[in-house]
Amino acid sequence: xxxxxxxxxxxxxxxxxxxxxxxxxxxxxxxxxxxxxxxxxxxxxxxxxxxxxxxxxxxxxxxxxxxxxxxxxxxxxxxxxxxxxxxxxxxxxxxxxxxxxxxxxxxxxxxxxxxxxxxxxxxxxxxxxxxxxxxxxxxxxxxxxxxxxxxxxxxxxxxxxxxxxxxxxxxxxxxxxxxxxxxxxxxxxxxxxxxxxxxxxxxxxxxxxxxxxxxxxxxxxxxxxxxxxxxxxxxxxxxxxxxxxxxxxxxxxxxxxxxxxxxxxxxxxxxxxxxxxxxxxxxxxxxxxxxxxxxxxxxxxxxxxxxxxxxxxxxxxxxxxxxxxxxxxxxxxxxxxxxxxxxxxxxxxxxxxxxxxxxxxxxxxxxxxxxxxxxxxxxxxxxxxxxxxxxxxxxxxxxxxxx
Amino acid sequence: xxxxxxxxxxxxxxxxxxxxxxxxxxxxxxxxxxxxxxxxxxxxxxxxxxxxxxxxxxxxxxxxxxxxxxxxxxxxxxxxxxxxxxxxxxxxxxxxxxxxxxxxxxxxxxxxxxxxxxxxxxxxxxxxxxxxxxxxxxxxxxxxxxxxxxxxxxxxxxxxxxxxxxxxxxxxxxxxxxxxxxxxxxxxxxxxxxxxxxxxxxxxxxxxxxxxxxxxxxxxxxxxxxxxxxxxxxxxxxxxxxxxxxxxxxxxxxxxxxxxxxxxxxxxxxxxxxxxxxxxxxxxxxxxxxxxxxxxxxxxxxxxxxxxxxxxxxxxxxxxxxxxxxxxxxxxxxxxxxxxxxxxxxxxxxxxxxxxxxxxxxxxxxxxxxxxxxxxxxxxxxxxxxxxxxxxxxxx
Numbered sequence: 001x002x003x004x005x006x007x008x009x010x011x012x013x014x015x016x017x018x019x020x021x022x023x024x025x026x027x028x029x030x031x032x033x034x035x036x037x038x039x040x041x042x043x044x045x046x047x048x049x050x051x052x053x054x055x056x057x058x059x060x061x062x063x064x065x066x067x068x069x070x071x072x073x074x075x076x077x078x079x080x081x082x083x084x085x086x087x088x089x090x091x092x093x094x095x096x097x098x099x100x101x102x103x104x105x106x107x108x109x110x111x112x113x114x115x116x117x118x119x120x121x122x123x124x125x126x127x128x129x130x131x132x133x134x135x136x137x138x139x140x141x142x143x144x145x146x147x148x149x150x151x152x153x154x155x156x157x158x159x160x161x162x163x164x165x166x167x168x169x170x171x172x173x174x175x176x177x178x179x180x181x182x183x184x185x186x187x188x189x190x191x192x193x194x195x196x197x198x199x200x201x202x203x204x205x206x207x208x209x210x211x212x213x214x215x216x217x218x219x220x221x222x223x224x225x226x227x228x229x230x231x232x233x234x235x236x237x238x239x240x241x242x243x244x245x246x247x248x249x250x251x252x253x254x255x256x257x258x259x260x261x262x263x264x265x266x267x268x269x270x271x272x273x274x275x276x277x278x279x280x281x282x283x284x285x286x287x288x289x290x291x292x293x294x295x296x297x298x299x300x301x302x303x304x305x306x307x308x309x310x311x312x313x314x315x316x317x318x319x320x321x322x323x324x325x326x327x328x329x330x331x332x333x334x335x336x337x338x339x340x341x342x343x344x345x346x347x348x349x350x351x352x353x354x355x356x357x358x359x360x361x362x363x364x365x366x367x368x369x370x371x372x373x374x375x376x377x378x379x380x381x382x383x384x385x386x387x388x389x390x391x392x393x394x395x396x397x398x399x400x401x402x403x
Numbered sequence: 404x405x406x407x408x409x410x411x412x413x414x415x416x417x418x419x420x421x422x423x424x425x426x427x428x429x430x431x432x433x434x435x436x437x438x439x440x441x442x443x444x445x446x447x448x449x450x451x452x453x454x455x456x457x458x459x460x461x462x463x464x465x466x467x468x469x470x471x472x473x474x475x476x477x478x479x480x481x482x483x484x485x486x487x488x489x490x491x492x493x494x495x496x497x498x499x500x501x502x503x504x505x506x507x508x509x510x511x512x513x514x515x516x517x518x519x520x521x522x523x524x525x526x527x528x529x530x531x532x533x534x535x536x537x538x539x540x541x542x543x544x545x546x547x548x549x550x551x552x553x554x555x556x557x558x559x560x561x562x563x564x565x566x567x568x569x570x571x572x573x574x575x576x577x578x579x580x581x582x583x584x585x586x587x588x589x590x591x592x593x594x595x596x597x598x599x600x601x602x603x604x605x606x607x608x609x610x611x612x613x614x615x616x617x618x619x620x621x622x623x624x625x626x627x628x629x630x631x632x633x634x635x636x637x638x639x640x641x642x643x644x645x646x647x648x649x650x651x652x653x654x655x656x657x658x659x660x661x662x663x664x665x666x667x668x669x670x671x672x673x674x675x676x677x678x679x680x681x682x683x684x685x686x687x688x689x690x691x692x693x694x695x696x697x698x699x700x701x702x703x704x705x706x707x708x709x710x711x712x713x714x715x716x717x718x719x720x721x722x723x724x725x726x727x728x729x730x731x732x733x734x735x736x737x738x739x740x741x742x743x744x745x746x747x748x749x750x751x752x753x754x755x756x757x758x759x760x761x762x763x764x765x766x767x768x769x770x771x772x773x774x775x776x777x778x779x780x781x782x783x784x785x786x787x788x789x790x791x792x793x794x795x796x797x798x799x
Contacts, residue, residue, distance in 0.1 A: 004708065277783075288729055291722050
């Protein structure tokens with residue numbers, strides 16, 4: 001049984017921890033929060049060129065480091081711990097995974113190479129007011145000469161106002177559900193694409209609105225087969241969900257650690273408040289949550305690794321079955337939902353308890369625990385909250401459906 | 404990082420499964436899935452016979468070193484055995500206290516004579532043991548034992564007086580191990596001894612405790628000038644706490660996957676009921692069933708981490724420290740879920756006067772899970788103090 005980091009994975013994790021402790025300080029996070037861009041370009045340059053993090057699980061053939069999903073999860077956990085403000089989840093969790101799952105060899109060579117070299121990217125699929133399922137895709141694509149004409153409005157697009165590369169989901173007019181969905185990849189500078197920052201409650205991660213007004217793209221922008229991209233998009237979302245769950249572990253861990261540290265300092269009635277059982281038991285419950293969350297997230301990362309590795313590069317990864325008959329993909333869907341359901345609640349529970357353990361200062365802007373509380377909620381909502389993922393599992397358990 | 408057993412362990416799994424399929428049948432068919440926690444009073448004679456069957460196949464004490472009759476099985480193999488045993492519906496083990504507690508204690512701390520005298524009977528599935536730890540005033544505060552042992556000069560025997568409680572299978576066991584105070588003036592964990600005592604003697608009286616389920620697995624055991632031989636003390640007088648604490652460390656991890664297999668059976672039962680009675684269409688119950696599934700899957704991942712050894716940062720194993728609090732809380736919730744899925748039918752007892760169904764019995768008995776083996780409150784103290792470094796509780 002080797003359900004623990006290898007030496008190399010441990011080293012990657014430790015390096016990330018040390019680097020982020022230096023660059024993603026409370027002051028740095030607050031500085032980035034105050035900008036419309038939402039991150040420091042100089043830091044992103046350092047992250048991509050010096051540390052090569054966006055290239056982490058891009059295969060070597062496309063200019064990446066060729067590492068696995070467990071390494072990615074380890075990195076994502078550390079980013080959650082320090083609330084790193086950077087377009088990493090959008091670029092790597094969403095766009096790189098979309099390209100790995102659905103991109104043609106030419107698309108991968110081009111775009112993954114650009115990302116490995118420091119460009120940013122994101123995935124847009126959600127219509128206003130939608131939830132993260134197939135019905136969320138409402139933008140349309142129709143044949144237009146040799147290519148396609150794209151129209152529609154997306155919201156909740158991570159770093160959508162700054163990303164260099166866009167992966168877009170759109171459906172054939174008149175279709176619904178899992179039917180008729182296609183994926184496209186294009187430069188964000190393509191004519192007809194307009195983008196606008198949407199200010200968010202959690203200021204440590206940016207969201208945007210993207211409008212498509214008669215955007216013309218060639219067939220070279222189409223990822224996989226036309227009209228049957230839902231399994232690929234679903235798999236991409238599952239992979240992004242696993243990365244996000246790992247980040248939630250980091251959020252939950254830091255909420256616990258900073259709260260314990262605070263209670264060890266704070267003195268009331270002549271003793272540190274950490275010496276009271278009411279406080280200790282709350283902290284113990286928080287540790288239970290974070291350790292169980294960690295087990296769930298890393299299990300999911302192992303499954304994601306297999307699900308990505310199990311699909312040879314270049315081909316249509318999912319075959320003809322639109323509901324994902326591939327057992328690796330079904331295992332990924334289950335693991336992702338388990339991880340996201342548990343990690344969402346763990347991060348929120350810990351951040352909420354964290355404010356309580358901080359007492360009055362917990363609700364001030366000055367202390368960081370409020371930032372973790374806000375991140376915990378935005379991460380919970382993103383890609384389906386705990387109840388949504390539980391219902392997804394219930395359909396499998398009780399109705400005999402593939403999730 | 405990966406989550407699988409080695410090919411050798413998978414072959415071992417095959418061997419275990421095959422033996423169980425060929426032997427856990429016929430006369431033993433009625434005891435499949437019986438005798439587990441909450442049901443330990445059932446089929447006692449049949450389960451004793453089953454222990455001997457297991458022993459013949461070489462499936463008792465597999466984790467013991469070969470020189471003591473074990474297989475020297477690795478931790479992984481023991482886990483696999485327990486998992487397959489539970490999957491096959493193997494009955495609650497009558498011999499588990501001897502195998503997992505007495506044996507390892509004697510192997511670690513016992514004299515050669517004690518090993519020769521006691522290990523073969525355990526290995527053969529013929530001699531059964533019970534545990535004499537808790538007392539009315541020594542529950543969570545185990546070191547507060549009041550039972551006393553004195554060496555009688557004339558008879559050359561240890562004479563023991565006092566009372567133990569929560570002793571499971573006491574009336575079915577030939578032996579009990581007891582911690583008792585050898586120094587009458589000592590307090591807490593100093594001055595204790597660890598004794599091996601025969602149950603069948605006039606000075607030992609067993610009184611069953613009727614539980615909320617109407618059944619009695621637990622007993623009170625009274626020692627009234629009970630005796631054992633001078634050399635039936637493990638370690639020296641005064642070393643009892645060290646021996647007892649060493650013993651608590653032996654069980655770690657090996658039985659977790661077997662336990663989870665029992666939990667899975669219970670959850671499967673609940674899902675079957677939900678599908679049959681329409682509860683599976685209730686959105687709130689769907690949420691809770693999915694939550695139970697998630698919780699059980701994560702319990703397994705936690706166990707895998709424990710079995711892989713070492714924390715992620717090479718420090719103490721936090722996943723091991725949360726394990727008891729995690730499973731007991733999960734199981735207690737499962738008990739309530741079972742009743743809520745059954746709805747109105749949950750109240751109706753299958754047979755008068757008080758013959759509970761498996762799920763009813765499970766529901767009531769899960770209230771014990773968060774108490775025995777260290778209450779949830781004690782577990783939280785341990786986590787806060789040892790894992791998070793928060794101040795220790797003041798001790799009176």
